[in-house]
Amino acid sequence: MAPITEVEGRRLPLSNLEKVLYPATGFTKAEVLHYYATVAEVLLPHLRDRAVSFLRYPDGPGGQVFFTKNVPPGxxxxxxxxxxxxxxxxxxxxxxxxxxxLMWAANLVTEFHTHQWLVQNPGEADRIVFDLDPGPPATIVHCCEVALWLRDRLAEDGIEAYAKTSGSKGLHLLAAVRGASPERVSDYAKGLAVEAEKAMPRLVLHRMTRSLRPGKVFVDWSQNAARKTTAAPYTLRARAEPLVSAPVTWKEVEECRSPDGLALTAPDLGPRLTDHGDLLAPLLDPEHAGTLP
Known part of the structure; x- marks a missing residue:
């Protein structure tokens, strides 16, 4: 029988706590649950009032991996x-x-993915996101170069951007926006991706065409569509190591020189939160939301 724990008055059965989910480091399910409990204070505000899709990997990333969008049975x-x-x-x-x-969902072993809008108002986006995905031999170093260009271009329109690792090989840029539909945000994001490709044609690609990807950074603007979701800040990812989609400072982006330079894992996050707090906290403050031109 799975052990029962109580969290804020709710009784939760926790299963297979000794199962190794991240084989490269021996990171167990118990450590996954401990990680989510540790980052709950900063993670929950980024999940609250957003419909969540779960990318589940109950036997680790080498086992079955599947998306759950509807409410799971049980x-x-x-x-x-x-x-x-x-x-x-x-x-x-x-x-x-x-x-x-959060702990119930973490026990399912999941990545957390959210839309760029709140459930109270699905017709209005409150986020803009760019997913910078490098095609080998390009790396996150090249993503950082593109991120800095996009940061400065967004600033020209009065929009302040923040960066986080994808938890894989790329980088995410996020900004708070107001007063625009997901379709309008998608059009704006696509326009900036096209501009980036024109400014850096040897480095940037705004189309998803696989044959064009090697050696370039694909600026995926499409995740702003109403139906799309993006890995939430602080979520673990289904990789061999317990990599996290973790906020990073612009200084770290500017100084990134190694393909592994921004690879952050669950054990790294406790000290980072002590040092930096939630680097994405401004996204939660309406005062920091920009208006699309």
Whole structure:
């Protein structure tokens, strides 16, 4: 029988705590749960009121990996859910609003992915995101170069950008915006991706065409579409090591010289939070939201 723990008055069965989920380092499921409990204070505000898609890997990244968008079977009745519009018709998705819900979801072994809008207002985006994905032999070093160009270009429009690692080989840029539909944000993001390609034609690609990807950074603007989701800040990723989609400073971006220079794992996050707090906290403050031109 799975051990039962109590989290803020909710009883949670926790299963297979000794299972190794990250074989490269021997990182166990118990350590996954400990990690999420450690970062809950900064993670939860970035999940709250956002429908969550789960990328599940219950036997580790080498096992079955699958997306769960609808409310999973067996979800406790105290976990908040919401009806979310989709092109094929509305569906019901999970909201991770509190620590018990977070630990319940973490016990499923999951990456957390969210939309760029809140469930209260799916017709208005409050985030813009760029996913910078390097095609080998390009690396995150090249992503950082592109990120700095995009940061400065966004600043010209009065939009302040923040960076986080993808938790894989790339980089994410995020900014808070107001008063625009997901379609409008997508169009704006695509326009900037096209501008970046014109400014750095040997380095940047704004199209997803696989044959064009080697040696370039694909600026994926499409994740701003209403139906799309992006890995949430502080989520673990399904990789051989417990890599995290972790916020980084612009100084770290500017000084990145190694393909592994921004690879941050779960054990790194405790000390970083002590030193920096939540580097993405301004995204949660309406005062920092920019308006698209």
């Amino acid at each position: 979800t406790p009745d105290w976990v908040t859910t919401a009806e979310v519009p989709r092109s094929e018709g509305p569906s019901r998705m999970v909201l991770v609003q509190d620590l018990p819900s």
